[in-house]
Amino acid sequence: MKEQGMSSTPSIIDELKKASSAEEFFTLLKVDYEPQIVNVARLHILRRMGEYLFKEDFSSFSDEEAVEKCRMFLEQAYLDFTKSSPIAERLFKVHKDAVKPPQQPTLVQLGAQK
Template sequence: MNCSADSRPIDVTDILARLKGLSAAEEFFAVLGVSYDPKVLNVSRLHIMKRVGQYLAEEDFSGLPDQVIAARVRATLERAYEDFAISSPLKHRVFKVLKDHDPNKPATPGRAFVPFDSVLKRFGKE
């Protein structure tokens, strides 16, 4: 099942201000007229929105007309969605907790992992 945007042009008036007032990921897709698969969004919504924020932080919209801003934000949302539509959130690791616990990276010296079970065993012997 796909949630597709209707064919009407999107309302670009004060687009950044309107986007700042949104809270649900689905609202961003609807306002920007971007199609999505609910299954992908349900699994990766936070990752997609975080990635959109990362991409938008690199943009400078000052002095641009609303139509250009809307087109760039829409393209950014599509790009972020595609990142997670074709691979898992674990591959991209946009959140600190996932970056810090990357199994392909060696542990930081002085921060060795101690399994909780081994701590409990010590208490059981005393």
Template sequence: MSKLLDQLGKFSDAEEFLVFLDVPFEPAVVQVNRLHILKRFSQYLARARLDELDEAAQRDSCRALMIQAYEDFVHSTAAQEKVFKVFQDADGQRVSLDSLRASLPSQRT
């Protein structure tokens, strides 16, 4: 594993990745979408062939992938991007408040 990827593996929140990779960001976007951004970044990294690159090229690639992951949620929503399984399974389905109320044990006769 490269030194860069080893260092990235020690980070735990989105802001650490963004700052380290020198990606400008709006805190409000990250606050709402931090897990989605990190998951998308992870998906992009999994497809990248970083091991074939030297350290400088790896850093440039990681920065570009983080920018792409961040931008996905600047221009879209978590529900539209469907990064996590819960959004993929929902597939646009909505449940009304009335149907939830009707399903309560206290509402059954």
């Protein structure tokens, strides 16, 4: 139990750190999901949830508030990928690099005479 005035990590964060699959995140946070969506976008969903979590300061939340915030972030991340695709969202470098315009090579003339 967290004492009043002490800054500590809510227990749900510790539990999520131990989770070894996307399905465990959904189970821990009691979020419904369709397996076929998670099978296609599991890493993307968790990465997006991580982006949402990173922006939040959990130190002032009670355990119950932290669970609700995590649940909300997972639901939002999941919804992001029910409306869009992993490639369209471009969370990972490989997807971002795939849409970069090709760089024009620098031409250097060899043997140019003055």
